[in-house]
Amino acid sequence: MAETxxxxxxxxxxAEAPPAPDADLFTLQVLxxxxxxWNARRLLIGAMGVLGGLIGGYEILSTGxxxxxxxxxxxxxxxxxxxxxxxxxxxxxxxxIYVDVQAIWLAGALLVVATxxxxxxxxxxx
Amino acid sequence: xxxxxxxxxVHDLELVALGRTGDRAAFGELVRRHGSAVRALVRRxxxxxxxxxxxxxxxxxxxxxxxxxxxxxxxxRTWVSRIAARLYARRWRREARAGLLAEGTDADDPSRALxxxxxxxxxxxxKALSDPERICVSLCYGVGLSHAEAxxxxxxxxxxxxSHVKRGLDKLRSRLSPDGDGGRRRQVGG
Numbered sequence: 001m002a003e004t005x006x007x008x009x010x011x012x013x014x015a016e017a018p019p020a021p022d023a024d025l026f027t028l029q030v031l032x033x034x035x036x037x038w039n040a041r042r043l044l045i046g047a048m049g050v051l052g053g054l055i056g057g058y059e060i061l062s063t064g065x066x067x068x069x070x071x072x073x074x075x076x077x078x079x080x081x082x083x084x085x086x087x088x089x090x091x092x093x094x095x096x097i098y099v100d101v102q103a104i105w106l107a108g109a110l111l112v113v114a115t116x117x118x119x120x121x122x123x124x125x126x
Numbered sequence: 127x128x129x130x131x132x133x134x135x136v137h138d139l140e141l142v143a144l145g146r147t148g149d150r151a152a153f154g155e156l157v158r159r160h161g162s163a164v165r166a167l168v169r170r171x172x173x174x175x176x177x178x179x180x181x182x183x184x185x186x187x188x189x190x191x192x193x194x195x196x197x198x199x200x201x202x203r204t205w206v207s208r209i210a211a212r213l214y215a216r217r218w219r220r221e222a223r224a225g226l227l228a229e230g231t232d233a234d235d236p237s238r239a240l241x242x243x244x245x246x247x248x249x250x251x252x253k254a255l256s257d258p259e260r261i262c263v264s265l266c267y268g269v270g271l272s273h274a275e276a277x278x279x280x281x282x283x284x285x286x287x288x289s290h291v292k293r294g295l296d297k298l299r300s301r302l303s304p305d306g307d308g309g310r311r312r313q314v315g316g
Contacts, residue, residue: 006295006299006302007267007295009302010248010267010295010298010302011267011270013247013248013302014170014248014264014267014268015163017162017163017165017166017167018162018166019162020161020162020165020166023161024158026157026161026162026165026179026182026183027154027157027161029179029183030154030157030161030183030186030187031150031153031154031157033183033187034150034153034187034190035150037187
């Protein structure tokens with residue numbers, strides 16, 4: 001009986017814990033670590049999305065859809081794209097390396113995706 | 127998103143329900159309420175303050191991950207304390223201190239004896255125990271694990287755990303009893 005009483009008392013003593021003076025700081029640290037985990041996941045999901053987008057983009061390009069789309073846009077648009085490609089080639093590769101028009105479109109699409117991610121992050125931070 | 131002010135009066139179970147939906151403020155309130163108890167438990171198991179904070183943080187993160195598994199059959203504090211206790215037990219084993227679980231270790235180390243005028247409370251009394259006794263007693267009486275569960279958590283033979291618990295209890299009884307070494311015992315509320 002005395003043994004049980006002592007054990008019960010011991011359990012109650014273990015259950016008693018004085019509040020730590022830095023409880024708020026501890027809470028903040030836990031939440032920060034939680035955020036870090038979420039950010040890593042978001043980054044991973046974003047990276048997977050970009051990878052998926054690239055694969056999808058490659059598949060679309062390889063089916064020749066871009067050729068048809070380019071046709072719809074007409075010669076003026078084609079001229080513009082080629083002009084941009086030539087400018088980019090000149091700026092990025094003065095040695096004369098050819099930059100494909102499709103690569104320009106793809107880079108533009110990726111830029112849009114990256115801007116979207118950036119905006120989403122900015123909105124979340126605000 | 128709920129604010130901390132509005133969460134102050136909310137029951138743990140409701141906070142858990144909010145936490146399940148990803149409400150970080152609600153989970154933060156749970157951490158604020160029970161963080162001190164979890165840290166104290168891990169310190170009582172033998173961790174230093176920094177290690178106790180690390181383990182307690184890991185326990186809360188783990189609790190957030192597994193919050194859907196909390197059915198509300200017991201208190202949230204008990205649940206997260208058990209997670210923390212198991213995490214610390216694993217860490218303790220990993221740090222090769224588990225060799226201390228062998229019988230006849232530093233249980234009677236005189237350097238662990240308390241001064242006669244020391245204020246006797248649980249934290250002080252636990253210092254009189256060897257590391258294995260301390261962790262075994264904490265697992266069984268701090269978070270309510272059975273001897274068998276403690277043996278699994280420590281990856282130690284059941285008989286060894288039982289004997290550490292018994293020796294630890296004997297020491298604590300003598301330290302915490304009115305006529306024990308310290309002479310004064312802490313009043314237990316309730």
